[in-house]
Amino acid sequence: MMENIVEIKELTKKFPSGKLAVDNLSLKVKKGDILGFLGPNGAGKSTTINMMMDLMNKTSGTITLFGESATHKSNEVRSKIGMVPQEIAIYEDLTAIENVNFFGGLYGLRGKKLKTASLQALRFVALEKNAKEKAGNFSGGMKRRLNIACAIVHEPQLIVMDEPTVGIDPQSRNFILGIIEALNKRGTTIIYSTHYMEEVERISNKIAVIDHGKMIAYGSENELISLVTDTQKFNIEIAYPERINVKRIQVISGVQSVEIKEQVLQVVADSEKNPLDDILKVLVDEKAAIKMVTQDKLNLENVFLMLTGRKLRDSK
Template identity: 50%
Template sequence: METILKTVDLTKKYDNRTVVDNLNLEIKKGEIFGLLGPNGAGKSTTMNMICNLIKPDFGSVEFMGMDFRKNKNKLSDKLGYIPQHLAIHGNLKAWENVELFTSLYGIKGAELKSRIDESLEYVGLSERRNDYAKTFSGGMKRRLNIACAIGHHPELIIFDEPTVGIDPQSRNFILEKIRESNKNGATVIYTSHYMEEVEAICTRIAIMDNGKVIASGTSEELKKLVSDDTNSITLEEVFLTLTGKKLRDM
């Protein structure tokens, strides 16, 4: 399978503390790649470096075969980023939020209108398109957050903990949509603390700790690292065995 994104010796230090340490990830086109790790493992820093939001101290990100930092102009419209925080404007209506963020990729006029309709339909907010985002529930805001990142039809979508703080129905809806996006051809990078979500949707998973990938593979392959009886062990048990039970954010 063709590689869509590759990190090469990606390293980031803050105050002599290495947050991401020579990270080498390879994400294949068409897969849903899950990135797991305890708090402070370096996931968010890795995501930020992949999205060009922070500069690595060393190493590079290759996206579609090119150095992303050097070819940002050519490649930025191929990437969709759904941040963990709700990066939407409460004082804008749902359709205006989607318009604002979709238009940043050069889409305009009738095409933009059609993409707004499509994105809102996709996340089930068509009927609330004229309502202000500030009147939405947590789950609806999460869905709008997603709609704002997919209108430009990115080839790689990064979901950074998209289901934090929402009810099971909304969570299920979002997971279904991630699967649907993937079926439609998008490659997905997915980070979450919910193991069952990752296990349910990801085709391949990497577990990060202390800035490094300590294990990667399919869910089955990861379970085999801990026990031969893969039916009797959960991904969470694998995660705790590999990363330890000590609290990380003390």
């Protein structure tokens, strides 16, 4: 069975204006992945996705979806893909169910099959009670959810989402992230474009960081963090710091430095090793009375800053 559902090789887009929006970008997406496609505004995320969906011509490079060229894909492959565009693409004058029926019809669903699939899609985004209401009367969050229902009515194996949570309240955003996790649980591969790193941290197992059209990093969250640091820091709160023999901790494999600040033992260690078990054993042995253990971790914002020298949010 094919493992890479998406393969992009050396993809480039130069607009007639001369703007190089996507620059020699390569990327693979495996079955079952939730790929967070992360980058600031203008990084080239939409341009990449639009070429992937064959909505825009590429300048050079190749894009393969389910083993077929993105520009010459069969109807069979077409029906395996769903797209949630950045701009909400629903008919405001139609009801919710009419919207979903319309998109299901485009994918060849008819009659009873269409009816069942449309209701199921609306149920999935918790809009079944609003099925007969006009989409134009929906809140921003409900429109976003309806947009998703329209993209999943044909039960695609791959869903590509371009910033589907922009401009909505935190509750609706949370709900949409939950929908994505549920879709993934039933086996759907997801490509999720966003400039919100906390969304990517929550839902993605793989992250592709893009900036100025170039792929600057790819991997799991921990792999990206290890690109910019080779240490980790543990803070261990204890009741009796005076009982600790620091030397016993210093000699543990992987430990770089140990410091006691009031009731907190601060240990810096190699990120490749996990000395925590051994450290805790010493503390238990010395009856230091462990109260809490926390780990200082870099986040993706730090990673982006360290790789590019700029902040993710307000970079242009």
